[in-house]
Amino acid sequence: MLLIPCPFCGARDETEFVYGGDAGVERPRNPETTTDEAWTDYLCFRDNPQGMHRELWFHRDGCQRWITIERDTRTHELGAVRLSRS
Amino acid sequence: MRRQPFRAAEGGHLVDRSEPLRFDFDGHRYEGYQGDSLASGLLAAGVRIVARSFKYHRPRGVWGFGSEEPNAMVTTGIREDARANLKATEILLSDGLEAFGQNAWPSVAWDMGGAVGLAGRLMPAGFYYKTFMAPTRGWSALYEPLIRRMAGFGPAPAAPDDAFYAKRRIHADVLVAGGGPAGVAAALAAARAGARVVLADENVRFGGALLRMPGEIEEGDGLAWIDTAIAELETMSHVCLLRRATVTGYYDHNLLTVAERPDDDVEPSTPAVRLWFVRARDVVLAAGAHERPLLFDGNDRPGVMSASAAAGYAHAYGVLAGRQVVVAGNNDSIYAVARLLRGAGVAIAAVADSRSGGGVPDLPCRMGWVVERAVGSRRVRGVLLRRADGKPEDKGERIACDFVAMAGGWSPTLHLHAQARGSLDYDEERGLILPGRAGGVNRSAGAAAGRFDLDGCLAEGWAAGLAAATSSGHERPVGPPPRSPNRSAGDAPVSWQVGPGKRFVDLQYDVTAADIELAAREGYQSVEHVKRYTALGMGTDQGKTSSMAGLVLLSEALGRPVARTGTTTFRPPYTPVPIAAMAAGLVGEGRDALRRTAADDWHEAQGAVFTAAGLWRRPRYYPRDGMEEVETIEAEVRETRGGVGIVDVGTLGKVDIQGRDARVFLDLIYANRISTLGIGRGRYGLMLREDGRVFDDGVIMRLGEHHFYLTTTTAHQHAVMQHIEFLLQTVWPELEVYASDVTEHWFAAALAGPGSRALLGRAAPELDLSDAAFPMMAVRAATVAGLSALVFRMSYSGELSYEIAVPADHGLALWTRLLSEGREDDLTPYGTEAMGVMRIEKGHVTHAEADGRTTPDDLGLGRMVSADKRGVGKRSLDLPALRQKGRRQLVGLSVIDTQARIPPGCQVAESSDMKPAPPLGHITSFCYSPTFGRAIALALVENGRARTGQTVHITSPMTGLSMAAEVVPPVFYDAQGTRLHG
Amino acid sequence: MADDLSDIRRSPLAGLDLGSRAGGAGGVLLSEGAARESFILRGQADDAAFARAVEAALGIGLPQEPAAAVGSDALLIRLGPDEWRLIVPLADGGQFAARLASELARAGGPGALVNVSSATTVIAVAGERATDLLATGTGIDFDPTAFPPGQSVRTRVGNTQALIHRQAVDAFELHVPRSHARSFWEWLEDRGREFHAAIAL
Amino acid sequence: MQRYSIFSLLKGALSGHQDWEPAWRAPEPKSSYDIVIVGGGGHGLATAYYLARNHGISNIAVLERGWIGGGNTGRNTTIVRSNYLLPENQRFYEHSLKLWEGLSRDLNYNVMFSPRGVINVFHTDAQRDYWVRRHNGMRYAGIDAELLTRADLTRLVPALNLSPDLRHPIVGGVMQPRGGVARHDAVAWGYARAADALGVDIIQDCEVTGIDMQGGRVTGLQTSRGPIGAGRIGLAVAGHSSQLAQMAGIRLPIETHLLTATVSEPVKPFIDTVVSIAATHAYISQTDKGEVLIGGSLDGYNSWSQRGSPARLEDILSAASEYFPRISRLRQLRHWAGVMDMSMDGSPIIAKLPVDGLAMTGGWCYGGFKATPASGWCLAWTLANDAPHELNAPFSLERFRTGAMLNENGAGPVAAAH
Ligand SMILES: Cc1cc2nc3c(=O)[nH]c(=O)nc-3n(C[C@H](O)[C@H](O)[C@H](O)COP(=O)(O)OP(=O)(O)OC[C@H]3O[C@@H](n4cnc5c(N)ncnc54)[C@H](O)[C@@H]3O)c2cc1C
Ligand SMILES: NC(=O)c1ccc[n+]([C@@H]2O[C@H](COP(=O)([O-])OP(=O)(O)OC[C@H]3O[C@@H](n4cnc5c(N)ncnc54)[C@H](O)[C@@H]3O)[C@@H](O)[C@H]2O)c1
Ligand SMILES: Cc1cc2nc3c(=O)[nH]c(=O)nc-3n(C[C@H](O)[C@H](O)[C@H](O)COP(=O)(O)O)c2cc1C
Ligand SMILES: [Zn+2]
Helix, strand or coil: CCEEEECCCEEEEHHHCEEEEECCCCCCCCHHHCCHHHHHHHHHCECCCCCEEEEEEECCCCCCCEEEEEEECCCCCEEEEEECCC | CCCCCCECCCCCCCCEEEEEEEEEECCEEEEEEECCEHHHHHHHHCCCCCEECCCCCCEECCCCCCCCCCCCEEEECCHHHCEEEEEHHHCECCCCEEEECCCCCECCCCECCHHHHHHHHHCCCCHHHCCCCCCCCHHHHHHHHHHHHHCCCECCCCCCCCCCEEEEEEEEEEEEECCCHHHHHHHHHHHHCCCCEEEECCCCCCCHHHHCCCCEECCEEHHHHHHHHHHHHHCCCCEEEECCEEEEEEEHHHEEEEEECCCCCCCCCCCCEEEEEEEEEEEEECCCEEECCCECECCCCCCEEEHHHHHHHHHHHCECCCCEEEEEECCCHHHHHHHHHHHHCCEEEEEEECCCCCCCCCCCEEECEEEEEEECCCCCCEEEEEECCCCCCCCCEEEECCEEEEECCEEECCHHHHHCCCCEEEECCCCEEEECCCCCCEEECHHHHCCCCHHHHHHHHHHHHHHHHHHCCCCCCCCCCCCCCCCCCCCCCCCCCECCCCEEEECCCCEEHHHHHHHHHCCCCCHHHHHHHHCCCCCCCCCCCCHHHHHHHHHHHHCCCHHHHCCCCCCCCCCCEEHHHHHCCCCHHHCCCCECCCCHHHHHHCCCEEEEECCEEEEEECCCCCCCHHHHHHHHHHHHHHCCEEEECCCCEEEEEECCCHHHHHHHHECCCCCCCCCCEEEEEEEECCCCCEEEEEEEEEEECCEEEEEECCCCHHHHHHHHHHHHHHHCCCCCCEEEECCCCEEEEEEECCCHHHHHHHHCCCCCCCCCCCCCCEEEEEEECCEEEEEEECCCCCCCEEEEEEEHHHHHHHHHHHHHHHHHHCCEECCHHHHHHHHHHHCCCCCCCCCCCCCCCCCCCHHHCCCCCCCCCCHHHHCHHHHCCCCEEEEEEEECCCCCCCCCCCEEECCCCCCCCCCCEEEEEEEEECCCCEEEEEEEEECHHHHCCCEEEEEECCCCEEEEEEEECCCCCCCCCHHHHC | CCCCHHHHCCCCCHHHCHHHHCECCCCCEEEECCCEEEEEEECCCCCHHHHHHHHHHHCCCCCCCCCCCCCCCCEEEEEECCEEEEEEEHHHCCHHHHHHHHHHHHCCCCCEEEECCCCEEEEEEECCCHHHHHCCCCCCCCCCCCCCCCCEEEEEECCEEEEEEEEECCEEEEEEEHHHHHHHHHHHHHHHHHHCCEECC | CCCCCHHHHHHHHHCCCCCCCCCCCCCCCCCEEEEEEECCCHHHHHHHHHHHHHHCCCCEEEECCCCCCCCHHHCCCCEECCCCCCHHHHHHHHHHHHHHHCHHHHHCCCCCCECCCEEEEECCHHHHHHHHHHHHHHHHCCCCCEEECHHHHHHHCCCCCCCCCCCCCCCEEEEECCCEECCHHHHHHHHHHHHHHCCCEEECCCCEEEEEEECCEEEEEEECCCCEEEEEEEECCHHHHHHHHHHCCCCECEEEEEEEEEEECCECCCCCCEEEECCCCEEEEECCCCCEEEEEEEEEEECCCCCCCHHHHHHHHHHHHHHCHHHHHCEEEEEEEEEEEEECCCCCEEEECCCECEEEEECCHHHHHHHHHHHHHHHHHHHHHCCCCCCCCCCCCCHHHHCCCCCCCCCCCCHHHC
16 A cells, blocks of 8 residues: 655555546647547557656545656655646 | 373463363363463373364374464364364463364364375376366366365354454554564664654564573573563553564555454453554564474474474473474574473483584484484374485484474575565575565564574664664664673574475475475476465465475476575465454445435435435335335326425535636536526536546536536546546646535435425525526525525426525425425425436436446437537547447337336347347336336437337346337427426 | 524434433543534635735634644634635634635635535544544554644545544544544444443533 | 376376476577467467467467466456457457367366356446346347346355345346356466477566567567567567557557455355455455455556555455455455556457557456457467457457447546446
């Protein structure tokens, strides 16, 4: 069970959070002019790295902010953490 | 009752001889003392056979002293009370304890299953992969049932465990795993430095190896020093001492689990097990080492045991494992063991030391001698000794004894270190696997780190405790470390001496050296393959005493260095954890709270039959005297459509939206346009997922310039909130919008039916309910039944209807006041069934239709997607598959036979024959419509809209039922909506 | 004409009939806390106009620290970067909130104020085993240096989300979602067996 | 190949079991192969076996970075069934089930396929409608399916808690009688032995680190044991699919997540079927050795750690013991986790990839063990014919581009939601 250092609340158990996936995925700014390929890239295709992963978590049982953290997907070593909207 | 023939005249620091206890084993009564373990009690009584082995049903005795025990598994209690697979070494004797041998019939002493052993030659490792294949279903039909009967150790449980189990989640600066000399030193140093310390040891008393064998610390008895240290720790409020507490798992980010078995029999509120979850900044792993077996023919015979265990029974319990012992081994500990046993009254038949030279004069040492075979079957009667460097033709020498204490050296307990993903280093010279680089924040110390001398253990423990305290920010002075004159332990040379015969490696699963060699020969050469092919180390002891031997044998068989062979993966738990302990606090409503609306008490008092809606419960219907469920539901529908009904809609999700950009945002999250809503007006809205499928629906109301209130479906309250926050915080952070989940604050009830206006008019006399003043989809603040409320005019049932929302604390008042106000209108409370019937009649979709695969167009809601604005999910609607012809579309089905009733889970097919063929579609919602006097359904049907007017079949192949139905538009009831206006 | 609200207010715990269960003394005492008015306050912490409006209305500055509580019988707790919870005695009759609303309006309407008075139920847990009982169901560190009296956290406890306000070293108030309150109370009682939990009125 | 039978065992007993041959060879890798399969799990080994047996191609190597069967094949809850909702899945898994039914004899290795019935219980009307509809649909696909009343459940699963007082009481169930379990390790070993006998080189301790390409076509692989040439390459690496595809410059709609399983100490049999519980997502069976085997849902975030968390275990075990109260008397012996190739719609990908000569099987989520025979069968076909078979044509990569998702449970493109 991870201990996730919420930038606002401090370190809390993983069970307080909801995972939101790859933080690097960007929603196309102009969906209507985006190709099917680029749009479905956004919807479905992921890097899925073995190593550092920048990802989103929602602190459901705490500050209710979405946060962005860096985590090694093999060891769960953590890197930088920030509020997604800041 | 039998006496205790093997209890020494004195000794035993764990037992209280003034408190005798009686206990039963396999129906015989014995006596022991307070403080005994079942194992020591049985040994004292002279019981030698305590178990039968898994495969060959060989008789087995007590082998070890604590949690490493591979053999002595028993069941306590009978039938409903039975607890299987407990280690006799870990059971504290209590008066009246009843224990039984396992896996044997009629008893472990006389086991018919022993006959299986005779066929042993047919059952080498993996034999079952090679046979039982014919005929094709032979395995499951013929052989498997036989194999299954032989499976398992203990009896299947016959009843739930109703003991109390507890949990505790705590934080610590330093967790010390293991309370031997190293662990106690570590805890003391860390605690004196000011760290918050948790010290956990699996035994009843701190002391570790000192419980088994005395040692000297600070010029006195080692255990006495331990007691003093513990007494000091006990005075510190920042220290938590846990006895009979096993550190069972080491998880991510330094979370460790500790299973504490508080002393039995204390009081009813004492849990059987308290499971601790310790989030530690630093961890000292001081879990000691396990003694290794020697491998010789018959090394599994009752009476052959770990030397330190034999010593431990004498020292800790004053119990002798026999009268005459052969001590055999490869390291200096055999002398201390022999002397201790001699002092306790055991005759020393021989001390066989596999090393040549040296020896001690006071003991009958055989230097350079090893055990080749244990003689005897139901118990050891002697051993055959042979020169270690002897030739095969040497006959050796037979020595009589009634137990064998074998000391094969020590294996550090690497479990927790390895669970934390630490690396393992093989020390070739010492024949030891040692903890290498730590994973997680921890340090190993003492025997767990391969330090086997007492002085070294104390020093290392102390240093580790100090370092752990420092790393967690505590640096108060702590004084000098404790010292011991025991400064060397004389390492054991690696000597996995092996002779011919049945040499058992894994006693629990009857894995022999030959099995390991066979596996290697057959190509199962990875250590993990060997484990899986032979079951080595897969027993309830998880190979604590056998893994190392197996590893070395495999390396020898393959002619490859041990370091390259590697170990199998260490996994939690270190020792088995009761499932009930894991489940504690999480059963029933403890796991999933039952959500109740503000009117729940009324529904309950009314005898409502409830149904689940997510975690909420809602009245399904309100039973009436002498009426069946279906009749009641029909009555609720009829009375609502013909008069007025009231339904609790308190479970709907509600979100308050404010902020300058609220309108912009709502346009983005709904498929249809919301920004054009006037203040005081509401609109039905459809939310899409980004992949274009319908996500949720609800009503959006505009309360002020920048203030909206929206509802979500009951099921999606949290998902919608999370979705909104996701979009606001990560996709459109520039928007100034504040969303707040207000579901819990509001209670709501809907009045529906032609009589609703009159009733509401009386309850809210100040409110002008005329169509002009309060049109459809309008919202008004008003006083209703004396309560400040929000009133929305909207309809789910197809009737004129108003939803009234009040703060939930007033919800019951609103509900009961409306009911009493409505008495003259025959106001009918109705439940989810009647509501469901009315919504199907009206063709409203729910999650059954919006099942995550359907697009707005599939549901006939394509026109709601506004063409001239952006929004979540809209882009996906242009993907080819979502526009493809032949998708399943929502239709209504009207069953032709008015007597027919639709069973659950039906398909829709072209014909009624139900033969394999692709069906046309499926039923999503169905009911008997009292309004139309026939069964109706909503269905998703291939090209459904084009089939309007056709006849299809609603089928249920599993029940054999089918019925013809006409495809109709999904809105059955009042398609023009005239009734909404009353 | 709206009635006197105190008569019609009904606690979600009413159905449990705590009165019949009350009594005993144990390591921990459970009781239903006094009902409060409570409001979600949203806004930008660095928006001076917003901060001034809050201060003008409540007489206290916007707490900047996570989870800090300010005021004597009124609490203003910071729960998130742009979220506070205002908790005031019921007897206040909504005056605080009304003042706050009008100050915010005067400041041009920054942020948002949402009444959630009915959304939570207050449960008090007190006694020397109070932290032990709570620690059966939450991973929060109750060490007084990590979580000093006067502070609050929002977290998960057992089967519910809760806002925990620590009043003293061994006294807590838990604000739990109304719909969960009954299940949560029963969970507390069950877990409290270990500490001989007693119920007070 | 040395035939296995009761007679060969008898013969072995006489010779003290000295004469057993290796079940598979340990060859040095050749410099090149017609086809190289990456991944020595069940899927990779099955692919090699069917390539050799069905398509007569035997110049094949299976490269495994660790030991064969050590991935998810060796750590799953072994449930085999074909009770799917979507027709594409029904057809494919039913084909697999048919292969399972003859597998032990086909391979001359007892994989202990035990069709003891797979039961799903449900708790609400909505769940009932879904499960019954799914099983009615199976009948239309020619698959066995039964509706179970509470009385049936009492009879079939005496240990199941049918009390109406449960938080989520069971209202009924459905069963696929031909579903069951199999001995996971034996599946890898049996395929390996049979493939080896047909000439396939099984090369363990051989990690693929790169894919060589020329002119948009694969030519070989870089491995920890040196470069190996390959005419075609089949990827069957489950949780590592993204990594291998990345080596060919391809991104996949897959995330790798963690799934935990646990076993109790072994006791005498008292659960004779496989039961899956809708309310809490736990599934439970008892192995032939006596352990109660329990699985649950994902940890829910990308991970290769294979460790699992105590929170998930509390979840799984509380759920399992609520519905099988007697197991609360048992103790948990061991728990572990596997890395799951979670696809974005919950269905697999068995397809040619956008580089010539490269194809994959992956995206198996919770369910790839049961797919082992058919996945190998289809990938073999796809590699041999350079085109998919109609059974796996729907499991293309393209579907994620066109929106034709095969979404069994209706969740959106969120890997952890399937
Ligand atoms: C806990 C758990 C429970 C499950 N329960 C079930 C169930 O009940 N029923 C069911 O049907 N399915 C179940 N599954 C899923 C199922 O186990 C898998 O989908 C299936 O076994 C995948 O098989 P595979 O052969 O594709 O993968 P694996 O067996 O994982 O084989 C892939 C192999 O590729 C190797 N590899 C990876 N990278 C490289 C490289 N670079 N070079 C060389 N080799 C490489 C790996 O070492 C591994 O051996 C479960 C999974 C888990 C984890
Ligand atoms: N003569 C020898 O060759 C030899 C060899 C090994 C050890 N020893 C002696 O053993 C002692 C070693 O001291 P030490 O403190 O390192 O080890 P120890 O064996 O004295 O103490 C370890 C303690 O940890 C407990 N434990 C193990 N795993 C646990 C877990 N997961 N959770 C909770 N408790 C657990 C054990 O039951 C034991 O009580 C020294 O006295 C040393 O001289 C001697
Ligand atoms: C069906 C099945 C049954 C298992 N039974 C046991 C068992 O009886 N004893 C045991 O120690 N492990 C058992 N395991 C777990 C394995 O030991 C091992 O943990 C698992 O295969 C994962 O491998 P790893 O731990 O080496 O990573 C079982 C695994 C499976 C899949
Ligand atoms: Zn937070």
